[in-house]
Amino acid sequence: MPNNLLKLSTTPFQKAFFGMTILVVLLFTISCKKEVQEAPFSLGEKYYSDSTQLYLPDDLEATLWAESPQFFNPTNMDVDIKGRIWVTEALNYRLFRNDPEKFKHHEEGDRVVILEDTDGDGKANTSKVFVQDSDLTAPLGISVIGNKVIVSSGPSVIIYTDENGDDKPDNKEVFLTGFGGFDHDHGLHAVVAGPDGKYYFNAGNAGPHIVTDKSGWTLRSGSLYNGGSPHMRDNEPGMVSDDGKMWVGGIALRINPDGTGMKVLGHNFRNSYELALDSYGNLWQNDNDDDGNKGVRVSWLMEGGNMGYFNPDGSRKWQADRRPGQSTVRAHWHQDDPGVIPMGDSTGAGSPTGLTFYESDLMGEKYRGTLLAGEAGRNVILAYKPETMGAGFNLKRHNLITSLREEEVEEAKSRATDEDKSKWFRPSDVVVGTDGAIYVADWYDGMVGGHRMIDSTGYGRIYRITPKGKNLPKPEIDLSTTQGQIQALLNPAVNVRNAGFALLAEKGEEALDAVKEILKDENPYHKARAIWLLANMGSEGMAAVESQLDADNPNIRLTAFRALRQTASDFLPYARQLSTDSSPAVRREVAVALRDMPQNDVEEILVALASQHEGEDRYYVEALGLAMDGKEEAIFPVLQQELGADPLTWKPGYADLVWRLHPNQAIESLKERALSPELSAAERQQAIAALGFIHDQEAVNAMQEIAASELMGAKDRALWWLRYRRNNEWNAFAMEIPELEANISPQIQEDMLELKSILENNTVPKQEKIKAAKTMAADRIGGQMLLALAEKEALSEDLMAEVSGVIFQNPEQATRVLAGDYFTHPSKPAPLSVSEITALEGDPAKGKLVYQGKCATCHRIGDEGRNIGPDLSMIGAKLDQEGLLDAITNPSAGVAFGYEMWLITLKDGTVASGFLQADGPIVVLEGMQNEVYNIKAEDIASRERFSRSIMPEPVELDMNEADVAHLTAYLTELNSE
Known part of the structure; x- marks a missing residue:
């Protein structure tokens, strides 16, 4: 995509930081009307004028929409029905590391600020504080849904309600609490209203997260992670939630607006900064890697999916599970383990932030269906047009907005001086306004991430991105009329749509014909929104949704199924109907819907879905694995009879499925495949890996037989699995293998x-x-x-x-x-x-x-x-x-x-130090010489984690x-x- 240089000369309220000294000068020149409720700064602080270069496509332009002191240190944004931008500030960010005497902060707590362009000139000219609260410490999320302002500030989701519309909270409710990660980047993130009217949000891996919803259902999510903040509680791997499942690490959730019905939608990521939903109901997220491993990713999240940062119970990091020959990125996200969803697009090094999905035509049709992802570490807003690929997506990336154009990187290197601030563009969030424009919040700092800051003034700014030469007026939406409610439902701003959704659903049959008209809209995302709404509008609305199960567009069929699954008393007839759909993506959605259904009710559908898997589609086999979760042993004989009686003639799709399910009953078949010279080396290694994930003495015995063979490649691989598993899941089983050298002598x-x-x-x-x-x-x-x-x-x-x-x-x-x-x-x-x-x-x-x-x-x-x-x-x-x-x-x-040093003292007085890689019956440390210490937990007398680097x-x-x-x-x- 061609790029266009846009040079923005900012006002004198821009900051700079020269060396480590703040010049004691008071200089304020106000060149435009700004309504600020506090004095901008105290004596001793100054902003310096400079210029910012942004590069973006030739058909777009950017303007500086707002900047400090209208607000400070923006972490997240949302848009209300009036087109105003709401901002959460983080001036009180990690003051245990950032000197409060040096850095601007608010003793009374962090704030939520409302910004508005009242005169339509494309710049915010008013700023007001909605709330300042001692319970807000570096909040990372805000959503304005009707008259409710939902702020995410660990450990709680807080709802402020403005009953009389005076832009002041009349009520404050702690909606949910118990999340880990107070004052921590890996904590609680923003809530967003889905196209189904429910709330979606996520939290990073700074747990444990022990949260009870308003119906009494309790989430318990823990992991090995334990660093980054003195406020961290002891994390605990292996906890079980009230649904009987073990959720670990970062976690994605859905909940009803009344606080009931909390449900886990995905887990085991490191730190997704924010969730984005499209109108089909697809969940999109980004995720940060362990620093320096070039494994940052942007992903589609399959419902219930394990994103692979820790091992399944959260007790081991990826380094402890790395296999011979695995690349760092594949090992980092456990990409070769059954039960893990594909990572999506690996973007290299960076610090991912907010993201949104653009569905409007107002920026031009080519931008419809674009996923926008903030990447603060690399000074860029990334853009994707997700393409369906089998049961998943192909994500092709390009830079949409950046302060460093690719062809000028060499020049940027040469001019990287104290005066050059090209790398201080740190996009913390990106949202779509009611006008269809894209708004980008800039944290603006020389540092980024959960460590510290350089800028002491808390400067921040917001850019507005529009089509070049095109005016995008802010719409006036009258929610008192059906037409105004339809207008809200079709608005580009995601949480504004919820206002229309809720009011139209409440009208029911009265608004039915108007909503059905949207099914004729050329924009498929508009059609999808109508489908979700119609499913909540009685029997006639449900019938209209049922008719969409035969739509030409598979995304519409998929949306109709998702909507009916949520609202129908029995969705299995729809699952049977779509179990032979031509689209793997539609069949995938049927599969994940069957996860917790009794096998007797869904066995026929499961076999139909499995029989259509031909291999080479990791998304599809993982969906089948979720469908058969908890049913592996019972379903295997059925699958074996239908699809794989002879282990040596398994088709690739069935071999993939057995690898994914790895039931105990498959041990003999897998051993036969592993020892067969008729199969390829890859097929044998797949069978060996499947055995490695079966936690049973018979699997250990089979692996020992393979290790005792002379079959090229199989012997060495089986020996590695025995030695590796000895220090975790197979620790309690009997095995005879060549002894490992003692790690602590x-x-x-x-x-x-x-x-x-x-x-x-x-x-x-x-x-x-x-x-x-x-x-x-x-x-x-x-x-x-x-x-x-x-x-x-x-x-x-x-x-x-x-x-x-x-x-x-x-x-x-x-x-x-x-x-x-x-x-x-x-x-x-x-x-x-x-x-x-x-x-x-x-x-x-x-x-x-x-x-x-x-x-x-x-x-x-x-x-x-x-x-x-x-x-x-x-x-x-x-x-x-x-x-x-x-x-x-x-x-x-x-x-x-992840680079905190640990010192462990054993009961016999010996010691070992290093980075903690696993914490279970065997505790694994990686030492300073890259040596690995495998220590029985029962032998440990004490352990100490150091805060010093x-x-x-x-x-x-x-x-x-x-x-x-x-x-x-x-x-x-x-x-x-």
Whole structure:
């Protein structure tokens, strides 16, 4: 798509951040009418004028619609029926890491602000505070649905009701509470009204989420995740909800507007910032990866689907489950495990934010059906036109709006200075207005993500995107008339549609003919909205929906089935009718609808659906797996009789299905396939993998037989599965395999244990204790033991002082850094001068040498370096020079999620440290040398998670100002995959 450079000269209320200093100046020049309810800033803060470059298609243009001080730090937006933009602010964002003395914040709590363009000139000219509440700490979601303003601010979904329309809340209700992730990016996100009139929302993996709806149904969702905030509760893998299912990690939910009927729609993602629904009822989301793994994704969410971040019970991270030869991205999302939905589009490195689905024709027909996804880490709004592919979707990506045009990346590298703010465009949300325009909120900062900020003024702005040269007037909608309600239903703004939906559904037969007319609309999304509504309008409305089961467009047939499934007393006749539909997507929808139905009622339909699977469609086989969830053992003999009596002649589609279901009854058939030289290596390995997911002694026995064979490829793969499963699901089963090397050797630690016993013995003379402590402080294992003792306050002041003189020379870098939490460095050099660094001109070639000498021991760039800390191959695309400088000079200000260091002490006194990869009967740590420690949970005496980053400050690596300037210049250039 061709691009057009748009240069926006902003008003003097724009911020900049030069080095680490805020100039003490008061300068305000107001060039347009702005109605603000508070003084813009206190003395000591200033905005600087600069210009912003945005690149977008030739047929579109952007204008600056609003900016600070009309609002600050925008996290999320919504649009009301008057066309006003509502914004949640996050000035009080992570103040435990961001100095409240330095950063603008609100002592009274964060706010919800209403912005409006009252004179139709394309810019907001009024700003008012709807609510400021101490219960709002960095809220991440807002929805305006009728007179209800729904704000998501962990741990609660809060509803403020404006009964009299004066733009002030008259009532406040805690709608739902118990979500994890207070003041945390991985917490609770925005609510959105679906085309069915129900509410949809999600929460990230900063659980546990223990939430009871208003009918008494309780969600319990936990996982291994436990980092990023001092407010985090202990997460717990393996919890079971009231539906009897185990939901883990990030979670997507639906609930009735009255707070009853909460239902899980998908789980096991890391942190989807927001859900978007199209009018067919499809759910779209994005998801962030573990920093540095280039696995950010934009996905379609199949109902009930497992998105694959953790293992099924949430006790293991992807690193603990990675198989030989797996790419990082496939391992990261468990893409080769049965029961996991395809990841969608892998977008590389980044920080995904808000998203929406554009269904209007007002921007031009080519934009109808476009998924828009904010990507703050890469300074871009991504665009997709999802294409049906089998039972799923193909997502082809292009940049719609960005501050860095692709062909100018090299130029952007060369001009990345303190004065250049091209990477400060951080789109936090994107919404569609009632006028059909696209509105983009810009957080505007040199940093992005759940760590810290650079901008201290809380500056933010909103852009309005419209067709070039075309006026998009704000419509006047009269909800007192049927026509006005129809107009609301067909409006481009997603939550505005709900007002029309609710009022028309309430009218019932009175509005039936007007709604049926929409079925003639050329816009298929409008037709879909009518279908959802008609299903709620009595028997005649239901009949109209039934007629759409034969529509030419499979999306309409699919929508009709979804609507009837929700409203009909018995939807199985419709399921039978569509079980042989020509569209795999329609059949997929039938399959997921059968998940919790008794087998006797749906067996015929299940067999019909399974018989049409020919292979090469992961979405379809996963839908079949969901349909047969809990029925695997009972349905397998039926499937075997109909589709696969001879294991060696299974068709690809059936082999895929058995791999997905992996019932115990299939063990012998899978073993036969694994040992058959008549099958291809891929077919044999698929059978071996299926056995690896069967938790039964017979599966272990079969795997041992395969490992004892001489069949090329099968033996080694089976041996890997035995060794791998020994440390998790097969731990309790009997097996005989070559022993793994001991991960923690008491022999290696024996000397240190003897010295530790001296420290703990009150009868030992002081000088002998000092000698033992100094010896331990100079040893890799001994240093870790001293950290454990210091954490328990088990060392006297004298010993602490003596250890301080030695431990900062410990051979283990992590020990040297973490010692700073307990011991006093006797001669730590003064911090580097940030102002001096910024005054220097860095040389990227010299910076590469600095990386190789100082950073490659922990960080990888391309094929160089080690995978201990985050991969830096794309860091220049995420942070500008100032952000990089802050990350290098203040490493502990923001520890990357998942890179928190743990220290485990066993009951026998031995210790191990590393990154926690699994927490179950076997606890898995990955150590600083990439060694893996497999520790029985029953052997652990204590465990400690450190909040300090193990990345040293530059002075601790003997780096000077010039080294940091060169390194920053080099890292700024790293923009390619």
